Amino acid sequence: MSQFSESRGRAVPSQRLSRLWHLGRATGDLAAGIGVKGLIDLARTRAGGQPARIQLSAEHTRRFTDRLARMRGAVMKMGQLMSMDGSDIFTPEAAEIMSTLRERAEPMPLSQLARVLETEYGAGWDKQFKRFEFTPIAAASIGQVHRAETRDGRRLALKIQFPGVRDSIDSDIANLAMLGRSFGMAPKGVDIAPFLEEARRQLHREADYDAEAEAMESYRAWVGEDRDFYIPAVHRDLTTRNILAMDFAEGVPVDQLAGPDYRRAERDRAATLLMRLTLRELFEFGLVQTDPNFGNFLYDATSGRIVLLDFGATKAVAPELVAHYRQLGVALLANDRAGMRAASIALGYVGAHDPDEHIDSMMNLLALASEPLCKPGQYDFGVSDLFERVYHRGRALFHSGVFSTAPAPDTMFLHRKFMGSFMLARRLRARVELSDIARSCLV
Known part of the structure; x- marks a missing residue:
């Protein structure tokens, strides 16, 4: 089994007070970057019902995004969503840095990972595996993914949730609502509470890997044995509320088809398939995978199929x-x-x-x-x-x-x-x- 050192990851803040402290530090970076004049301007635009406009230096934006990336969880997820429309709130330079939240998250250190694995699988958990790669192949806002092979030869991807993320969702959303009110990030007269409540419910669902496994299996039943799409099978014996075990799937993120190594015909075909799938989800399945992250779609050049991943946001x-x-x-x-x-x-x-x-x-x-x-x-x-x-x-x-x-x-x-x-x-x-x-x- 390969390992990585403690320096390769920082612990996920899992207690409410520690997460509030980190968010306070992030807010402090934001306020320091805006400055007194900027805060006064924000108050004026808020009073006038106009959208807020945040002027942030590159250095303060990096500090802000570093803090969100370290927190992971709901704070990082909402930061990712906010960064998709960052040009409305941030300057173009700050919006560009904010967009890095969509591609980055720090892995948890080995000691924290080991505690999660032992809690979920029990003492001697490693005896179930022929190989377990401790270095994650991906990390996001709620968890990270590891390759593994079981003793009976199954090649798996294990999605392992960061500790404390589920328990921190409610307080994170409440703190973000307070931050939004403080900086006037919604226009006058618009009640964002129902939307934050819907986001809170969705994030709780994303943090429940049992629910994601059910959504993945339901979606897989709709798609069936399709020559254009592949959905990895769930392995229930190794799936818990905090670990999702599925077939490991080969492929590159589908947006890499935009590069010089792929033909226009491949790009057109992939986009056509995914556009048709989007409409089928709504009008045929009544079951929509709502996360637009490009990394949730892999292209397998050998089979020509698109691999569909991450069903935590399925509604x-x-x-x-x-x-x-x-x-x-x-x-x-x-x-x-x-x-x-x-x-x-x-x-x-x-x-x-x-x-x-x-x-x-x-x-x-x-x-x-x-x-x-x-x-x-x-x-x-x-x-x-x-x-x-x-x-x-x-x-x-x-x-x-x-x-x-x-x-x-x-x-x-x-x-x-x-x-x-x-x-x-x-x-x-x-x-x-x-x-x-x-x-x-x-x-």
Whole structure:
């Protein structure tokens, strides 16, 4: 068995007070980076109902992200989500550094890892394995992944949760809410409490590896023996609430197809398959893997299949919500403004009694966002500036304060998945006949 030294990882803060201390240090770095003048400006923009704009130096941003990366857990997960739209809150330079949270997390030291393994598998746990690689092959916000081989020859990937992460979720979310209020990161009049509550529930589910194993098996049953996709099997005898054991799968992160070693045809095919899968998840499975991290998809060049990983963020979608999205999709394809209006009211995008001009603004935004769905033939994501156009128009509407309602918190994770699929297709510079895919899934 290979080992790594204590210096290769720092312990995950697992007690509430220690996590509060680390978050306080991170907040201190943030406040120091903003300065007195910046704090006054934030207070002014908050009072005026405008979005906050944080001016951070590169050094203070690195300190802030280092602290979040060391904490792991809900704090790091929310930092990752915040960094996806960092240009709205941070300067471009700070947003670039914040984006590193999506690719980094520190592994836990060997002593902490050993305690987790002994707690979950018992004394003498290593006797079950022919080989266990102590150096993790991946680390994220909630856990890290190790390769192993059992005595009976099974080649596995073991996803091992950082200690204390589950118990810290509630306090982390509460502390983040306090931080958001302090820095005015939501516009005046917008109640973010329901969205933080939905995030809290989702994070608890992500931290329950028994639940993830069930979601993985349910999803695997929907996909079946597919020539285009592979979902590793769960090994229940080695799976606990804090360790998820699954088949080890070969492959490279799918976004590497954007590199010079792969042909355009491979990029187009991968993006087409994943776009079709995104729509099937919602309209056929009613079960959506909502984490847009590119690392959750591997490309196996030998078989040509895409490996699907990480089902902790999988959500079952209520049939009535699916029906509302189907109604909206059909209306968008037909340019049916009355149908778009009815579906938008049902989804909570607009209120039934909002002024017509406000509803028209939302209809125009939805029509713009549906450009890839409605444009006949191939849509070239590589040259599209749609994300920027939707982002800036949507941001202006969001902060305008003209709407009387907000969509159900459940939609937040669906939007996250839709955006992630779009960004992956753009990363691959892919051309996809999305209109045909949409019609086949909706009609």
